[in-house]
Amino acid sequence: MPEKYEIVYPNILIVDDEKGIRDILRAFINISGYSCETVGSLREAQNKMEGKLFDIIFLDLNLEDGYGMDFIEKVLNENSDAIIVIVSGIPESKILVESIQNGAFDYVEKPFNLNNFHEKFESIIIEWRYRYLIKQYQLKFKDIFENYIKKKEINSKETRYKDFLNNSDVIIKPINNFIEKLNLPFPETRSHRERLASLCKLSGRKIGLKEESIMVLKYGAYLHDIGMSLEPSTILENPGLLSDDEIKLLKRHPITGFSIVERFPFFDKVSRLILHHHEWYNGDGYPIGLSEDTIPIEARIFSIIDAFDSMIIGRPYKKKMSYSETIKELRRSKGKQFDPLVVDTFVQIPEETINIIYIKKSTEEESYVTKDQLSND
Numbered sequence: 001m002p003e004k005y006e007i008v009y010p011n012i013l014i015v016d017d018e019k020g021i022r023d024i025l026r027a028f029i030n031i032s033g034y035s036c037e038t039v040g041s042l043r044e045a046q047n048k049m050e051g052k053l054f055d056i057i058f059l060d061l062n063l064e065d066g067y068g069m070d071f072i073e074k075v076l077n078e079n080s081d082a083i084i085v086i087v088s089g090i091p092e093s094k095i096l097v098e099s100i101q102n103g104a105f106d107y108v109e110k111p112f113n114l115n116n117f118h119e120k121f122e123s124i125i126i127e128w129r130y131r132y133l134i135k136q137y138q139l140k141f142k143d144i145f146e147n148y149i150k151k152k153e154i155n156s157k158e159t160r161y162k163d164f165l166n167n168s169d170v171i172i173k174p175i176n177n178f179i180e181k182l183n184l185p186f187p188e189t190r191s192h193r194e195r196l197a198s199l200c201k202l203s204g205r206k207i208g209l210k211e212e213s214i215m216v217l218k219y220g221a222y223l224h225d226i227g228m229s230l231e232p233s234t235i236l237e238n239p240g241l242l243s244d245d246e247i248k249l250l251k252r253h254p255i256t257g258f259s260i261v262e263r264f265p266f267f268d269k270v271s272r273l274i275l276h277h278h279e280w281y282n283g284d285g286y287p288i289g290l291s292e293d294t295i296p297i298e299a300r301i302f303s304i305i306d307a308f309d310s311m312i313i314g315r316p317y318k319k320k321m322s323y324s325e326t327i328k329e330l331r332r333s334k335g336k337q338f339d340p341l342v343v344d345t346f347v348q349i350p351e352e353t354i355n356i357i358y359i360k361k362s363t364e365e366e367s368y369v370t371k372d373q374l375s376n377d
């Protein structure tokens with residue numbers, strides 16, 4: 001797993017039968033700080049791919065030995081994560097849809113200029129980095145699970161699952177160490193995750209969930225926003241207003257988080273909590289737009305806890321609220337954002353109990369959340 005500031009570069013291949021185009025593309029890519037290889041035919045591309053995995057391929061359509069569009073499937077069979085960008089003189093409006101349908105990521109229309117290309121290339125690199133990191137994160141989680149299984153010397157899948165839930169700290173610790181190294185925006189601090197985990201346990205018990213669901217909630221507290229860390233730091237560290245495109249990128253974090261952990265059998269329900277933690281009870285949420293009981297109960301509970309924490313702690317762009325204002329706001333959102341029954345149960349948790357969590361589990365930067373402030377209505 002690369003550390004936060006380790007720089008990793010993609011393998012880039014240009015496939016075009018015109019030497020002039022290959023040279024211009026290579027020059028543009030070099031100016032952007034990346035290197036690449038070039039070939040003039042599909043046959044040569046095939047040969048190159050036999051010895052090396054390419055992450056980004058700029059692919060001409062009309063080549064002497066074949067049609068580029070027919071080559072996409074072959075490339076994706078070798079590397080399903082490859083990003084293919086069609087390069088052609090056909091107007092974008094006529095060919096973009098067909099290219100995407102065939103599995104290409106984007107389209108660059110010839111002749112191109114440096115400015116247009118630079119913009120496209122930036123989005124291609126963002127996508128490559130995103131796919132690369134998903135794979136790295138999956139490997140990291142695989143490591144954590146394999147270590148756990150090795151340590152526990154447990155063979156039966158069922159016993160493993162039970163044991164896994166009962167020994168969450170064995171897993172939570174390496175997960176937490178991993179998350180700490182990631183680039184996550186405020187308020188994704190260790191204390192934030194611990195506060196959420198404590199509230200999850202409290203609320204889960206109050207609602208009468210089974211122990212398994214309470215553990216799912218606890219894992220959700222640690223992992224719900226892991227997908228955010230895959231987005232560019234220019235977005236994550238921007239305290240100001242974001243563009244529509246940037247908001248779109250941030251809003252994919254539930255899907256990203258889901259795809260990182262869904263393959264692990266113990267994390268089946270956890271991955272669904274991650275996927276649905278921004279759904280609204282009335283169907284206005286994202287990423288799927290599920291409503292009412294179709295949203296897993298753990299996600300319905302978690303979304304209230306996450307909102308409670310963000311209101312009581314505040315955000316760079318939003319003033320923190322008092323305890324009673326927060327409770328009023330939760331009640332006001334009953335049936336819209338939140339499950340009414342879950343809100344009714346959550347607000348029954350005594351304020352003093354919540355105070356204890358917030359005083360104990362707030363870091364220096366959040367130290368303005370004191371008992372007095374929480375109670376000060």
Ligand SMILES: [Fe+2]
Nearest residue numbers: 224225277278
């Ligand atoms: Fe989130």
